Amino acid sequence: MSAYLIKGASVVGSEPTDLLVRDGVVAEVGRGLDVAGAVIIDAAGLVVLPGLVDLHTHLREPGREDAETVESGSRAAALGGYTAVCAMANTSPVADTAGVVEQVWRLGREAGLVDVQPIGAVTVGLAGERLAELGAMADSAAQVRIFSDDGHCVADPRLMRRALEYVKAFDGVIAQHAEEPRLTEGAQMHEGEVSTRLGLTGWPAVAEEAIIARDVLLAEHVGSRLHVCHVSTAGSVEVLRQAKARGVRVTAEVTPHHLLLTDESAATYDPVFKVNPPLRTATDIAALRAALADGVIDIVATDHAPHALEDKECEWAYARPGMLGLETALSIVLDVLGPNWDLIAERMSRTPARIAGLAEHGIDPAPGTPANLTLVDPAARRTVVAAELASRSRNTPYAGTVLPGRIVATFLRGEPTVLDGKAVK
Ligand SMILES: NC(=O)N[C@@H](CC(=O)O)C(=O)O
Ligand SMILES: [Zn+2]
Numbered sequence: 001m002s003a004y005l006i007k008g009a010s011v012v013g014s015e016p017t018d019l020l021v022r023d024g025v026v027a028e029v030g031r032g033l034d035v036a037g038a039v040i041i042d043a044a045g046l047v048v049l050p051g052l053v054d055l056h057t058h059l060r061e062p063g064r065e066d067a068e069t070v071e072s073g074s075r076a077a078a079l080g081g082y083t084a085v086c087a088m089a090n091t092s093p094v095a096d097t098a099g100v101v102e103q104v105w106r107l108g109r110e111a112g113l114v115d116v117q118p119i120g121a122v123t124v125g126l127a128g129e130r131l132a133e134l135g136a137m138a139d140s141a142a143q144v145r146i147f148s149d150d151g152h153c154v155a156d157p158r159l160m161r162r163a164l165e166y167v168k169a170f171d172g173v174i175a176q177h178a179e180e181p182r183l184t185e186g187a188q189m190h191e192g193e194v195s196t197r198l199g200l201t202g203w204p205a206v207a208e209e210a211i212i213a214r215d216v217l218l219a220e221h222v223g224s225r226l227h228v229c230h231v232s233t234a235g236s237v238e239v240l241r242q243a244k245a246r247g248v249r250v251t252a253e254v255t256p257h258h259l260l261l262t263d264e265s266a267a268t269y270d271p272v273f274k275v276n277p278p279l280r281t282a283t284d285i286a287a288l289r290a291a292l293a294d295g296v297i298d299i300v301a302t303d304h305a306p307h308a309l310e311d312k313e314c315e316w317a318y319a320r321p322g323m324l325g326l327e328t329a330l331s332i333v334l335d336v337l338g339p340n341w342d343l344i345a346e347r348m349s350r351t352p353a354r355i356a357g358l359a360e361h362g363i364d365p366a367p368g369t370p371a372n373l374t375l376v377d378p379a380a381r382r383t384v385v386a387a388e389l390a391s392r393s394r395n396t397p398y399a400g401t402v403l404p405g406r407i408v409a410t411f412l413r414g415e416p417t418v419l420d421g422k423a424v425k
């Protein structure tokens with residue numbers, strides 16, 4: 001194991017200092033450190049953040065290794081500054097048993113680029129009919145604590161209630177994809193002026209808001225933890241604000257794309273902009289940004305959703321929903337929040353680590369803390385080139401766009417996974 005001496009970096013936006021990374025931890029922090037034999041990293045002008053944590057990643061393995069594998073998705077994550085990702089359960093087979101979550105967990109360990117924490121399905125096969133073996137997944141080597149049918153809504157209120165009650169025993173959380181299915185049948189994009197103009201079937205905001213309203217009431221009733229995936233509307237923010245004011249144990253995430261892109265992009269008919277929930281309006285974006293700043297929305301999660309070419313390069317109506325996120329998330333958030341490093345660390349590292357129960361992550365670098373870190377160059381600008389992404393898929397909505405910020409290095413337990421902006425393995 002080598003030692004690394006990071007020279008002149010700003011720790012979460014504070015005055016520049018040096019950090020010695022050795023034996024998996026941040027061994028020393030202070031100005032003018034000099035350590036014989038350490039690999040020197042010139043970090044003048046760079047910001048050190050606790051390694052980013054993504055609560056919502058689709059890795060596609062097992063089943064769609066052509067779109068992404070645990071390894072390729074882990075590499076994309078490391079390049080995006082992440083040291084831990086939570087892998088969604090909508091694989092094939094579905095991650096609804098101890099066997100599948102252990103397989104994903106093991107593949108993550110073997111890749112060794114980020115900690116891959118599997119999410120377990122709430123219902124068998126994501127079919128919304130019977131509860132999956134939540135206890136067995138929790139007791140497995142993967143120690144699952146987050147359960148989600150993401151891609152589908154747990155629409156049956158009785159099942160949702162039972163799931164919430166069940167996970168209480170091991171302080172688990174149900175992460176809901178809030179979409180009332182009866183209100184989104186045949187939906188192609190956000191229901192509003194643009195959908196009317198384009199003649200596409202709309203996905204109304206109320207389909208999301210109605211489920212969140214129901215679920216915060218259920219979570220309140222049974223005293224359990226609820227997490228709301230990819231919040232996309234101003235109305236959802238208001239429901240969450242009221243629930244939090246009452247003390248309901250609810251947390252919520254927003255994706256980078258819902259903070260930046262609007263339903264107007266559907267007018268291109270380019271399926272790269274097709275996503276669930278759909279891109280909304282400028283009014284929604286303003287409400288989401290305000291909620292992220294004031295804490296009604298707790299975290300940014302990528303909902304990294306790789307899709308193979310044949311599932312995206314087709315007519316809008318036939319294209320799968322979802323877009324890549326891991327390699328561009330920090331840049332989008334930097335663009336949206338500005339160089340507000342403490343807030344960025346809170347929303348992209350500390351709080352997601354706490355929600356997921358990842359004790360080794362989301363910790364600001366200080367002597368003795370696990371060296372899960374990322375080094376960001378805030379002054380850099382880069383043009384996104386889809387073909388250069390580490391993901392196996394190419395469905396980024398930002399191709400050709402110039403974005404601020406660049407990940408220079410990422411460390412997982414003291415070992416670099418990214419150096420000079422390139423993956424180490
Ligand atoms: N976000 C998406 O549009 N798609 C996700 C599923 C999901 O997050 O609902 C996927 O798995 O492709
Ligand atoms: Zn979803």
Ligand SMILES: [Zn+2]
Nearest residue numbers: 088150151303
């Ligand atoms: Zn998702």
